[in-house]
Amino acid sequence: MRLLSKTIRETGATLLVWGTATSITIPFLWLIGDLLWHGWPQLSLNFVLALPHNAGREGGIGPILVSTGLIVSVCMVVALPIGLGTALFLSEYTRNNHMYGRLIRGSLDVLAGVPSIVFGLFGNAFFCQTLGLGFSILSGGLTLACMVLPILIRTVEESFRAISQDQRLSAAALGISKRATILLILFPAAIPGLLVGCILGLGRAMAETAALIFTSGYVDRMPESLMDSGRALSIHIYDLAMNVAGGNPNAYTTALVLVGLLLTINLFASWIADKWTTLNQLPT
């Protein structure tokens, strides 16, 4: 009898764990399935390259893809060096209990929790108005850079911290300077972590809507410079779904392109990180 009730409890626990895992998987599959179902029929090379017509109901997303690429590029070009420098400062030049280091980490944690709409308003006030950049791809990219910096810095810092202290000690014991240790030993060893940080930042930047509405604007023309306003994929989806009657089919297809891009970047980054690790640890 006792054995039976124990079996029931075990089975119950197993079912519960499987159930929770399934409840996570089902919405994900549903979402992807729904996007494919509604978005796939319109997807073609022409859709990816063409200009949007009739407020986006017809035509494609060529300029929107270009604007998104430019905004994300500006964001990463600005965020990467600052992020890498700050992460190096935190992991290699400050101790855990260092006052300034603690201040920076605290600020980053607060910034990571700030809603994106607040970043949007800040970007609008600072980049668009105070610096006079107006609604532009540059303003949007810079605002996104502020937004992804906290997550980028913390991930890269962790990847530097994950490198064994023995490596630093043995480099110092060989009379190798700190600068060279960072450049020649720590940096190559931290590449996989660096990539993960970039991908997390890139993912957040590409999927961002609220921060861009106030900074890079709505214009769906092909941008001619970084000072032009440009519409990002996520804003295009938002606009088609909420403001344009009959825009749903193209909204679905655009969302499919966005999710496809994010998944591709993710897979590519894992592949590179994997390749890098294998290259350094196993015979080639």
Add this chain to the structure above:
Amino acid sequence: MDYAESTPDIRQAQDHSPAIQSWPPYQSTQLCCEPTAHIRAKNLSIAYHKHSVLQNVDLEINKGCITALVGPSGCGKTSFLMSINRLTDLIPTCRVSGQLHMNEVDILAPTTNLLLLRRQIGMIFQKPTVFPFTIKKNLEIPLREHGIHPKTSLASTIETALQQVGLWDEVKDRLNHPAQALSGGQQQRLCLARALVLAPQILLLDEPCSALDPISSGVVEDLIVSLRGQYSVVIVTHNLAQARRISDHVALFWSVDGVGQLIETGSAQHMFESPQHELTAAYISGARG
């Protein structure tokens, strides 16, 4: 105590010489180390967070000799070793006071060029610490960093260093393979080659065999013995049999009231056969520690 019985004579097979029956095997031949001090520590004290770990150490390390630092854990042996190449500087709360000289160079002087000092004093750690790159790159990095990169002779410098540690024949066909794919003993020998490639005068070895299997440990030990006369070697070891087999001089450290002190120092023969201090006698015989 009969040393000949207690120490496995691993050199017997190597030397192709008649079995050495009496202890010590190496001191039965002529000593190749000089009786001149290469490193002199006077009143040396080390503290972490104001907590003293080593106090008033007076010790001379002779040129070309193998000096073993023995004693139980936590008595400041490794701290002493790390103060010689100023790696203690990397520990923010560590304070070293007293006098420490290498020949005429004041090691503890604030003006001492640490990169040059560490080039002359190589160090090997308990765990092999190869860099996560190829075997070749592991040796190239220190060479290039110190501006020793003769383009024509880089390959031959690397070959010489690998031959010196007996690794050349094992790795000559896979110099471009990751160093981490080597076995533990091979990695430790690569670390030694990486230190030797800079032509140091002194080698600090912090329990270099303790993380290795007995066979690899024997190979590394033979290697250390082969360095006698060319380098001044300071080795921290918990393996008394090893200290007995390889060292010319022994220094016993002990923790007295939580503070490390140098209890006794002298030639290996003196320390193992007629120790003066009762702690040494007890430690050597296995009654303490």
